[in-house]
Amino acid sequence: MQTLTINGSRHDVDVEGDTPLLFVLRDTLGLTGTKYGCGIGQCGACTVILDGQATRSCQIPAESIGDAKITTIEAIGQDAVGKRVVEAWVGVQVPQCGYCQSGQVMAATALLQQNPRPSDDDIGQAMTNLCRCGTYNAIAAAVRQAAA
Known part of the structure; x- marks a missing residue:
């Protein structure tokens, strides 16, 4: 148990x-x-x-x-940072197939909880989840928007 x-x-x-x-x-x-x-x-x-x-x-x-x-x-919506991340994800229209998105949102939330103003390099180093649809530019844009 x-x-x-x-x-x-x-x-x-x-x-x-x-x-x-x-x-x-x-x-x-x-x-x-x-x-x-x-x-x-x-x-x-x-x-x-x-x-x-x-x-x-x-x-x-x-x-x-x-x-x-x-x-x-x-x-994730109960956390202020997580809520901003989800709002940015929707605003930027990140998901295509959506399968990886829960993991992507969790990684982005953890990043912004630790580093509220990440550089592009910080985002690149933290966002290592794979996206078969290739929405990496939109993911980075959503992280930047959630950090703003």
Whole structure:
């Protein structure tokens, strides 16, 4: 049994300790906004915020989380920075297929929480999630707009 703090609520989950957080979120708790992409931590579709850091949830076993606070896309609008990011995403019309967008929004929110005025280089270094539609210019524009 693992106790996790997700989106401000504590959840007792009966999973094996090595179960990736991604599957705890999606399969055990029904929080399906966090997407499965590659399963090897490269694409970023599964990005959540773990104690303020953008984290690939497919790579984090439930037993290693401890008391860390997890934020998923389902709660991002409750955060002032996250709300600005979502508004910028819509304003710039970033999504095309949309599959990677929850992970992109989480990565952008974590960046702006840590660095409210990132340079273009900071954005490039932080926004490492893959977008098969190639909306990288729009993603960077949305991050800049959310930071303004």
